[in-house]
Amino acid sequence: MNRPIRLMKPPNDIVTATIGLLTQEQGGQIDDIWAGILRETQQSDASWDWAYKLRLAVNDDRYEAYGIEFEALLQGVILLETQWHRSWLPQRFPLVYVEYLASAPWNRRLLEDPPYLIGVGRALVLFARQRSVELGYGGRVGLHALPGAEAFYRRYNMPDYGPDPDKDGLVYFEYAALTL
Amino acid sequence: MNDATLAEQLRKTGNLMDLLNDEAWIRETDADHASEEGTVEAGLGLQLYVELLKNASPEALQRQRWYVQVLSILLPELRGWLESWQLGRSLEVVYMEAQKCLYGHLRHLTPEQMTWIEMLLTEGEQALPNEQKVIRAEAIAMLAQIFTPEDWQAIAYVASQTMAKDILRMGQESAVPTLTI
Numbered sequence: 484m485n486r487p488i489r490l491m492k493p494p495n496d497i498v499t500a501t502i503g504l505l506t507q508e509q510g511g512q513i514d515d516i517w518a519g520i521l522r523e524t525q526q527s528d529a530s531w532d533w534a535y536k537l538r539l540a541v542n543d544d545r546y547e548a549y550g551i552e553f554e555a556l557l558q559g560v561i562l563l564e565t566q567w568h569r570s571w572l573p574q575r576f577p578l579v580y581v582e583y584l585a586s587a588p589w590n591r592r593l594l595e596d597p598p599y600l601i602g603v604g605r606a607l608v609l610f611a612r613q614r615s616v617e618l619g620y621g622g623r624v625g626l627h628a629l630p631g632a633e634a635f636y637r638r639y640n641m642p643d644y645g646p647d648p649d650k651d652g653l654v655y656f657e658y659a660a661l662t663l
Numbered sequence: 664m665n666d667a668t669l670a671e672q673l674r675k676t677g678n679l680m681d682l683l684n685d686e687a688w689i690r691e692t693d694a695d696h697a698s699e700e701g702t703v704e705a706g707l708g709l710q711l712y713v714e715l716l717k718n719a720s721p722e723a724l725q726r727q728r729w730y731v732q733v734l735s736i737l738l739p740e741l742r743g744w745l746e747s748w749q750l751g752r753s754l755e756v757v758y759m760e761a762q763k764c765l766y767g768h769l770r771h772l773t774p775e776q777m778t779w780i781e782m783l784l785t786e787g788e789q790a791l792p793n794e795q796k797v798i799r800a801e802a803i804a805m806l807a808q809i810f811t812p813e814d815w816q817a818i819a820y821v822a823s824q825t826m827a828k829d830i831l832r833m834g835q836e837s838a839v840p841t842l843t844i
Binding site: 486487488489490491497502506507508511512515516517518519520521522533536553554555556562581582583584585586587588589591592593594596599601602603604605606607608609610612613616622626627628629630631632634635636639640650651653656658659661662663 | 664665666669670673674678679680682683684686689690692693701702703704705706707708709710711712713715716719721723724725726727728730731734735736738739742755756758759762763766
């Protein structure tokens, strides 16, 4: 079931996008549009298995893949693992783990141009917390931020547990349960 | 986006995502646009993606933005056109194949097609509802012109393959073993 969400489109518009289960067609856009156009000039043969993994999520109950779409284009994607991961706290509470979170390349500032849309990353993080609440985990969410993204998660008050040697030193962040 | 605000939202509506339909909250939270201008990615498997973006030239990123502007107009028109054909279960694969054909053509537009695209983009910058956009109203006719007989063959092929697979699967799933008492 797709639900509408509002995002900012610079300079000053608020537009309505939708978030829903990732479709095969949206997954195809990751290869063709997010990466394909850029790979033309880089001559890169870099393996692109994360888009493939998103498609595998369709057949595995542990995983849930969602996409944000606006004007028929995939703007952001999130892959959640919902059964196996546990909190880094001693009580080892169950939580929603973010396997992947990504925003489309054009949602970044480019030289003189503002991002195409603002708020995609935030919307995906909020969605992960909502799924955690719905699954009975109270809003607990864990993820490993890529270099350069730590500031984004700190800005949204996500507690930082330091580098994880099991994930190439990526910093692990974890939201606790929301107190009602 | 602090926990107190989120907890309050949960108490009010039970759904944190309702915050994303609160225009005042969005504007207040986005007041500092810098919050979304850098990397937001999480997940070890995305390192190659982030590297790809880091190594992309400004020209490649600029060209990608051009494609995004064009596709943001043409993809909804393409989808609406295909939906009108009532393809049922084949719609998604047909749409995917049609998109691939379109991407290929956008890389090699004729001068006339490029002129039309530039007019489409200029019109897109105007604050007009889509129904009043004259150039956009020509989109389906232009797509029909852009797609070649080979494109239609490829699109028809994926539709037929999908239909055949679905029929075979449903036929097999419907087979009920006969019980002899």
